[in-house]
Amino acid sequence: MDAVTRKRLEFDRIVACAATFSLSDMGRDALASTAPMLHRAELLPWLERVRELCNFLHEGEALPFSRLPDTRGIMTRLELRESCLEPQELLDVHDLLDASSKLRTFVYRHRSVYPELYSLVSGLWLEKSLQYEISRIVDEEARIRDTASDGLQVIRHDLREGRGLLRRRMERILKRCREHGWLMEDTVALKHGRLVLGLRVEYKHKLQGYIQDYSQSGQTVFIEPAEVLELNNRLQDLELDERREIERILREVTGRVRAEYENVLHNQELMACFDALYGKACFARETSSVLPALDTGRRLSIRNGYHPWLLWSHRGQQRAVYPLDLELGADEQVLCISGPNAGGKSVAMKTVGLLSCMLQHGFLVPCSESSVFPLFDDIFIGIGDEQSIENDLSTFSSHLVEIRRILHGATAASLVLIDELCSGTDVGEGSAIARAVIERILRIGAKAVVTTHLGELKAYAHERQGVVNGAMDFDNSSLSPTFRFQKGLPGNSFAFAMLRRLGFDDELIAEASSHLGSVGVAMERMLDELREQLLHNRELESGLRKAQQQLAGQREALLKEREEFERGRREAQRSAARDVQKEVEYARKEIRSIVREAKAVPGGRGVEDARRKLERVKREAWQKEAGIAGDIPAAAPDVQAGDLVTIVSTSTTGEVVQVQGDEVVVQCGNFRLTTSPSNLQKTSRKQSRRDERKQAGSAGWSATHGSLDSTRLDLRGMSGDEAIGEVERLIDRMRLQRIGTATIIHGKGTGALRLRVTAFLKEHPAVKGFRLGEWGEGGAGVTVVEL
Template sequence: MIERVCRILEYNKMKDQLIQFASSSLGKQRVKDLMPSFDLDDIKEAQERTFEGAKVIRLKGQAPLGGLRDIRQAIKRAEIGGLLNEMELLDISSTLYGSRRFKSFVERMVEDEVELTILPQMAEEVIILTDLEEDINQAIDENGGVLDSASAALRSIRQQIRSHESGIRSKLESITRSTSGRKMLSDAIITIRNDRYVIPVKAEYRGHFGGMVHDQSASGATLFVEPESVVQINNQLREARVKEKQEIQRILQDLSALVSGYVEELSTIVEIMTEVDFIFAKALYSQSIKGSQPSLNDEGFINMKKARHPLIPKEEIVPIDVELGGDFSSLVITGPNTGGKTVTLKTVGLLTLMTQSGLQIPCEEGSTAAVFQKIFADIGDEQSIEQSLSTFSSHMTNIVEIMNEVDFQSLVLFDELGAGTDPTEGAALAISILDHVYQVGARVIATTHYSELKGYAYNRDGVINASVEFDVETLRPTYRLLMGIPGRSNAFAISRRLGLKDQIIEEAKGHITADSNKMEKMISSLEDSRKKAEEDMNDAELLRKEAEKIHQELVVEMENLEEEKQKVLQSAEDKAAISVKKATAEAEAIIAELREMQKNNPTIKDHELIDAKKRLEQAEPTLVTGKKKPSPKLKKPSVDKLIPGDEVKVISFDQKGHIVEKVSDKEYFVQLGMMKMKVNKDDLLYINRPKAISTKPLTTVRGRDAHVKTELDLRGERYESAMMDVEKYLDDAVLAGYHQVSIIHGKGTGALRKGVQELLKKHGNVQETRMGTQGEGGSGVTIVLLK
């Protein structure tokens, strides 16, 4: 049943859109195999994976997923001792490279304090097989050819081959250049027949060169002859080429055996990277349809805001709001043909399937989707969004199957319920079917033309009417879904707009029962009330936005006035301070003169000088221009408020710094410039907390403008530059408080590694060094323990 529902709701067409965003054949196959899940926990996990992928796309634009290849068959053959060819080995190397890039990408995001949970766990399971990757790359070039560097024996053999080829060409070229030789040759060229070098000789000179004939032209006038003078060298060349093939086979066999030792790790990498590719395909698809993650429930509650069908072009789609499963579990939609009723059904159905497949849906944030155990749809086998009807019998065949399987955890979608038969009987049958589905407890959305069903919702609890709006002025549907309002029959209004005489229309109205007229008037009144309410709401929203704008302008104006006031007061106080300073200086001068006078007149006592100075101080002008706004006092927060990264002031040193580490409830390590010291909390004043600060333990220390990483990569750098980088990095690492760091110098010729290790032996901050283990990079990495 679910396969048929997926086909009816065009689920596979949606997957055709999704598959375009997969980066590898493995990811594309994962999309092809995608089907809705019916387990709430599994769906939540799948949704979280898509959400995390979308978060990475939003922050970084893309994730590095290149290089992933389908190496599953190659792994199996290697496991049973089979020989892998060059391209299979190259695919393995490419996959290892892609997985390594992805792992590094995720680790950098974690270092940048991006909150991720699922992707770091997946990256952690990826095992970096650098040695295997390098062994393959050193043996096979990017085009799949085995390199001379693959083995010393191969290099020697190929040197022999080149030497033999050079000797053969030299001898043959001497023939083609000679005057006598040109007369006997059809063309002065050297060519190859049966993997041996030959020259084109005229048939009449066949015996002149001796040797062997390997071929002749179509006319027989030219023979391709291997002269006797090069037969022996050609034989040697052939032997060398046989040895070359044998050596290549041996190299491939060794590499295949090497691969066989990592079957489990490689299988894990393929499995994880396939899922990663699938996650980012879903995330990119969500970005393309402007999708959002809905909240989930298994109680049958749906609230899709501004829902859009992903298969309809963006410029044509009209978003709809659909709610189901709260106050009502049945929704009956009425309205004209081509008005959007079927689109509504398919939108709700397809978005539900997408949700249960772990995909985000094209709705506004805050939408809610339900997880159903069964999803049924009767929209006609051949019906697409644009058109088509189905017969009554085919409808009833589908409905019978649905009635036999439907339960309280089901979503049922009926299009044109009861159509294709007598209107009276069809309407009665539709009402009975809707009643049965409602009693079972399922959620149901049904579309219909029958006027009898317009009053259905008014007589049933848990059922609500809806309609698709029709603009009588333009004679076109607007495709808007109006909840709570049944669809009107617009036949009379349309006929009048098209020019039908009023007399005919009035006579037609007389043939309609009073109940039908009353129903139409009620619907018209509801539509008018809805439009009036929408207009009032729009007016109120405009007034609210205008009031908010005025409020913001007033706040800015008040802030400007306060700032100007403070500037004026500050200017006045500065001028007053200058006057006070000048008066004080004059007072000091007067005191000095009085002391001189005291020397000449001993009757002037010291206490009189002191009294005079006091009177001068009391005579200083009092500032009355206004009071400057006191700067906010530094508050000393409780211990639990101080976290690493907080900017603080050390009172005893009158210096600003930031918290590096909490030692205890009463002590913290504080970074003051180049110095890190332990400070009692009573000696600290809180200043500021950067916005990006995290309460997690710091794994990196910020330098002037950058993070200090726990590793330094020197690969590709010149020797002198690398040595300078090592010295600077060690200083930064010591200041950051690291106890262990890694220096990546690669294997290469060993010169860079030797230079690094010599420098480390002499460095005062280095306690101990060792080579990296297999998991740390082997001999390509030096691990440094710092003092």
């Protein structure tokens, strides 16, 4: 893609806009020099990196570094053997390495979220010894630190002391001269690197010293007092020593940098590349750009696409930018767009070219993610209204030269864009040439979008396979373009409507219509009627599609509800079976306890108490069974009264007492249980005795859940919904295990979690009461609940 095409598509403007977001000149230059990528495998990782950076920006994140210096000149200087870097240059190298380290560390921590970015920055060099060495020598203001070397520290200490002594002596001499009235300037001045006093010229012999300079008027003489001469000389020697020591230090550190030249250069290139990606991501965020699908074939589908430059330039203005919906199937090779003047034909054509160009240069594009773009090996554009004055070419001649260039360069993988194809000459001849050009494009195999007003070309596009018409719509009621693209019909130029809109009188319009002829008028009317019918059909199609989607959604929702219902029913059945088993085991335990108590109490009183307790246990068991019986599945017909069976869900053995339709009554010791035949299994009396001995040896409730963990629940760190779910499960365990009290730890904090828990406990029917913990229990950070 040449520079002329980039300029005509306004791609250079897009690059310039994106470059404003880059942090460094080397990033901006890397962005501007990006070459188009022709293969999906090469292009997709770069697009994914821009998308990951976009997601990073949308989450409100900031880059882990704030400064990215341009170190290209520094690296060029390092190629000279005797070169020595200045402190600012060393600081720039340090900041480059620091930014590299921070970026790689940050992306590594989030590598699961930004995998493509990590694949890029994982190659950054992270040896920090050079970075530490530079920071030891140079401070944040690019000044050499006193501690850069022991020698420099001594020299600067002597300099500070000497300058302090010199300042005190000069102030004393200045005071003496002031008292005598010799001074022309009441301050200590600096001339030729020496501290001097400005005396009136007539008093120059009053002060012993060396004349360093005169003022321009000759009225002031600057004298270095003799008594500070030796001290000044000493300071100059120290300053020279300081410069020599600094130069030695800089050469030493420069040698360290030069030794890591390849690594620093590698980091520079990767960081420039990242900076270019950052500029693209920021531009994508500003224009709401996305990553569409990349088609390996020939299909082009733009959904809700916008011209990026119009989006950018119209920001904050009350000017609408209209979306483009355009599709060319794999077998649709050439699109002929027609329609009114200033109706958006050229913008639509350029939008196709610019979005394709941006995408292949690694930019996200402003359109729907459902859009599909093929990859082109080149893009050619002829805009139709350029001419070459230097070559003495007319507008049409220049247009033909452009077409010749395009036809010579295009391939089967190219995109061709031609505005106002062959419109600058006689209509008949122009139509014939335009048809020949399109036929050549078809033979080449390129994808093409052309705009036209030529009626014959519209008819040709309607008949020719591989060529399709498209129109920019026009609102007849308001006599203005709508800027909406309609595929499948040629567009009307609406020249007469434009006459009315621009205020031409009816007489002129009528005369123009008469010149058009009845056939032309009928053709225009037919096109209008076809266009309206097409729009009506598309509205019906859209309504039908929406209705189908709605019905499909409702069907899916009903199926999901049915599945949820079945899942809940099955879970209720399993839960009911578990509850029966637990209640039976608990009842057995109660019975054994009652029997032991009755044996322990002499006389009939213990037996009477035991009888009452047994009646209570029976009554509770019957109440539990009554609530569960309705949830048990249907019965099988092969179980009869008198059969010895095992209840599968509870592993309880008993005798069938009665079969009542879908229910079977089983006598299990002192209890009668109602269940389904499908929940029963016939057994022998020998097996029954083994089961009874096994059950008798059981302690009833398992002690596994009766531990301290069952009476304490820690909710800290949970959300409100998570906490309520855990509290509900705690209460269920307490009820099953007959645990009376438990402690819920929710912490103090803002109190929101405590309020949520207490509100739930107030409404729970199994909760008898609750209170905050005492001083030794955790205070306001816990709630003690009693069932």
